Amino acid sequence: MYAYFKEIITKFREIKENLREIPLMFKTVRPKGKILFFFFIGAIFDGIIAVIFPLFVGKVMDRFLNIKHLLSGGIKTLLIIGMFLLIHTSFRSFLKYKRKYINEDFLKKIRGKYFNKLIHLPVRFFDNKNPTDIGEMIFKDTESVVSIWTEKFSQIISNLMQFIGSIIFLIILGKFFAIPFLLIIPMLVGAYMVISWSTFKLARKSLEEEIKLHKQAEDTARYIRLIKAFNMEELYKKRFVLNLNRIKDIAMKRVKLMELTFFSQQIIFYGMTGLILIMASFFINKPGFSAGLITTLFLYAHKYMGSTFQLGQNLITLQKSIVSFKRLKEIEANYLSKKEEIKTKQAKKVLPIQKKAKIRFKNLYFRYNESFVLNNISFEIFEGEKIALVGPSGSGKSTIFQLMLGFYSPEKGEIFFDEIPYLFYDKENMQKEFSYIPQEEMIFPGTIMENVTVDGAKIDNKRFKDVLKLSGLDSISPDKDASSLSVGQKQRIAWARAIYKDAPIFIFDEPTSNIDPIHTFVMLKNLISIYKDKTLIMACHHMELIELVERIIVIENGRIKEIGTHDELIKRNGIYYELLNSRYLVANI
Structure with missing residues (x-):
């Protein structure tokens, strides 16, 4: 009987806490x-x-x-x-x-x-x-x-x-x-x-x-x-x-x-x-x-x-x-927290996006849970530059992209855009400056056209056709259901979506994940040739693609190990040279 009444009292206390x-x-x-x-x-x-x-x-x-x-x-x-x-x-x-x-x-x-x-x-x-x-x-x-x-x-x-x-x-x-x-x-x-x-x-x-x-x-x-x-x-x-x-x-x-x-x-x-x-x-x-x-x-x-x-x-x-x-x-709590963040930015006079800009990471630390995945990262990328991030899986390449896109905030250190800290920019406006291709294919419900022109604005038919041709999708009807395509074709839609957005900065996270390297090489080479003024930052481990860029940033265990051109890094006989010899960096063309 005592246990019965004790159980009732315990439950009522629980109910009382909830009623608050x-x-x-x-x-x-x-x-x-x-x-x-x-x-x-x-x-x-x-x-x-x-x-x-x-x-x-x-x-x-x-x-x-x-x-x-x-x-x-x-x-x-x-x-x-x-x-x-x-x-x-x-x-x-x-x-x-x-x-x-x-x-x-x-x-x-x-x-x-x-x-x-x-x-x-x-x-x-x-x-x-x-x-x-x-x-x-x-x-x-x-x-x-x-x-x-x-x-x-x-x-x-x-x-x-x-x-x-x-x-x-x-x-x-x-x-x-x-x-x-x-x-x-x-x-x-x-x-x-x-x-x-x-x-x-x-x-x-x-x-x-x-x-x-x-x-x-x-x-x-x-x-x-x-x-x-x-x-x-x-x-x-x-x-x-x-x-x-x-x-x-x-x-x-x-x-x-x-x-x-x-x-x-x-x-x-x-x-x-x-x-x-x-x-x-x-x-x-x-x-x-x-x-x-x-x-x-x-x-x-x-x-x-x-x-x-x-x-x-x-x-x-x-x-x-x-x-x-x-x-x-x-x-509600997370939304209010974000509103407070926006108010803080407004109090600090949020700045408009500058079209001519460079990105700089300064002494940056970041972690998802307890251990840091980025440790004291510092580098800079200039306007119109073509950059490759190279390093073993889990070294922090994708995390750097997530930070650039404003999905996360650093634990310590700062990210600068045109020498002004990210803190002073509105994240949603900042994200408009990037065209992003993730590792996994992301398809929304709808047709190929709807997946490529996702912003809901008036469709530029000429640009849309040019983008399909550049991405190798021009032979498929734009009204076809995107979910019925092959994995490789879905990845091409990701390319087309990023190119159609026409943002000043391209971010490609392992763009060869579902497309054969030969076609990726052709698409990337054409992209760089057509959009010479665009900044391109890419994570990959295919030598032919890496050789298309101007500089390489080598990352290992969340730290920057080397920065330089392909030839410079080969001469140093460092981490990049070791990755090349270990066949982590592959040649397929």
């Missing part, structure tokens, strides 16, 4: 005042009718027992009750329709609001999140929070009115009749809430495991050739079955708790009904008690039980919404 989020949630996500007023009035009206209704039923019951009373006033009372029920039902139907309409409209606005904030967050926010988490935030979490205003808000007010009204009328009309309900029901509902909250947490855990299982199935389909090539079928099967068993165990625990919840609810309901009947048989012959009064008390007792359980259930739903709000609050 309510004021912020109501402040952050709420509809307009008129809508709230509509829901508030509707809930009060619904609660008043629900509380008054048992009194009319008792009155009709007494009149039905006497034929004279029935003929004289019972029919009239019955008609009044009928009108009451008609008005109540009509109003509730209208309220339900209006609530659904407002819910969808409000949900659309809230999802738009959070998606707008989400898409402007720093890249670091997305580093430890999978796409499913983001999807849940925008769809399930927003729906859960919005439902508080459009549905649960009204229900909680109505339930509270029924709960308080039932207690008052039970005490006024029944006195001793009310005592067992006032003492027993709250304790039982407390236990019911604890079980329900545990059930919800298990449901959440089960969903997380199902997401992992779904991802595993996707990975199996994506990497099926690799799985077969390494005879990993049995290993993947064992992993899948292991996850299935884990989901089954969680589901069985949840089912047990749900059945326990249902069983306890039914036992309480029927037990209290039996208690009402026993007490009714005891009080029926007492002075002042009639069949109508007993019926009224019976209805109030049931209404008290029902409203108490519904309040408990709505509090659990409120807990779910608070959990969802905490996830949305993460978006």
